[in-house]
Amino acid sequence: MSVPPGKIKEVSSTANPLVKAIKGLVLKKNRDSEGTFLAEGQKLVTDAIERDWAVRTLVHAKNALHDDRHRDQVQALAATVHARGGNILIVGDKVLTSITRRDNAQAVLAVVEQKTMPVGKIDPKSGDCWLALDRVRDPGNLGTAIRTADALGAKGVMLVGETTDPFGLEAVRATMGSLFHVPLVRATVPEFLKLANQWPGQIVGTHLRGAMDHRTIDYSSKPQIILMGNEQQGLTEELSGACHKLARISMDGAADSLNLAVATGIMLFEARRHALSET
Ligand SMILES: C[S@@+](CC[C@H](N)C(=O)[O-])C[C@H]1O[C@@H](n2cnc3c(N)ncnc32)[C@H](O)[C@@H]1O
Missing domain, CATH: 3.30.1330.30 (Ribosomal protein L30/S12)
Incomplete structure (x- = not known):
């Protein structure tokens, strides 16, 4: 009809x-x-x-x-x-x-x-890269992260825990339309931990005290999740514990951390470098 x-x-x-x-x-x-x-x-x-x-x-x-x-x-x-x-x-x-x-x-x-994808619909495939954001608070950061995920070919964005509303005016503006191009998944912490437990590939958390330089990690082939921490508190212990690797982005100045959206860009670029070099 x-x-x-x-x-x-x-x-x-x-x-x-x-x-x-x-x-x-x-x-x-x-x-x-x-x-x-x-x-x-x-x-x-x-x-x-x-x-x-x-x-x-x-x-x-x-x-x-x-x-x-x-x-x-x-x-x-x-x-x-x-x-x-x-x-x-x-x-x-x-x-x-x-x-x-x-x-x-x-x-x-x-x-x-509004439209989001249920966690259960995620179907990880070799070469896929998902971005996950732990309790992101700032709408500008969220919109920019979604835009970056879209630009760098991520499969989608998972919002873990209580986050700022991705459908708020400021977040939508900051996506510059990418909101309509990448699937958005909302997950409670238990839902994310369950997914992480069954994930067939690699989960890379990002942490100021991460043990690995983010450039030394092999992101090729297996499905990846790049997990970013909250702006104020970083990743929770529980979420850090679900990661296979904790990556640190080297810094050389007086700043004690990078802005979340900037760190997301650096991580996704590195994780997608092999795929981007083929385009
Ligand atoms: C503003 S930072 C959080 C700072 C927070 N005070 C902390 O102690 O983690 C927001 C997020 O960006 C990422 N991030 C920022 N700078 C980073 C770095 N140099 N290495 C790895 N991740 C970084 C992490 O995911 C972090 O949780």
Whole structure:
């Protein structure tokens, strides 16, 4: 059965109930209860649609239809969303600015359904590399780590324990669209430990007191998990204990550690070096 196309509505007031509901998605409790989140800008909305994420509502500026830079693309996005059963909201600049709380609001944004992959669906294969993040707190770090995992060809990102919301505005912005390209898995610590126990390959934890220089580890062939620690506390003892190796990234200055997202980039680059050199 085909999905009936959604509604098309023009709204000019920031007090409109539909607009208020969309604005409410800046709060985690509303995102959780609705199961949706906001993706801002043509690039992110296009990525969401192309990757078949369900777009409940596409919001676009009325002005975009009179602007040569945006018109064709916005109309194409709106047509696809509408044909798939999503709603279209055409709004004034004031309404757009009020939703994103930015002066220079993007011409288009979307309310997208959240999607994560269950831990049980992970099917490790030789050559795969997964990134796991222990209790990541900072949304910018999380978004940047997801973007980095995507860029360096990781199979997906596991969020272990209580983390910042990957569907929050700041995290989504920092992914630059990569959120729609790499599977995201949420795991409790016991779920991760169970996975680690059955993992057919290697788990490399990263630790300031790791016993191995990260460049000396062999990451080829077997499926890998690169496990990164929390920004304040590093990896817990329990998670460190589940790792086959603990890697240290050499440092030479006064800083006592690297930023989490930077350390993630260095580790993933090293772990994927053999695969990247073939591309
Ligand atoms: C900001 S650091 C955590 C610092 C924390 N105070 C600690 O004692 O671990 C965040 C994470 O980045 C990674 N990291 C940062 N610098 C690192 C280094 N030089 N070697 C290995 N991992 C590092 C680790 O995963 C660490 O848990």
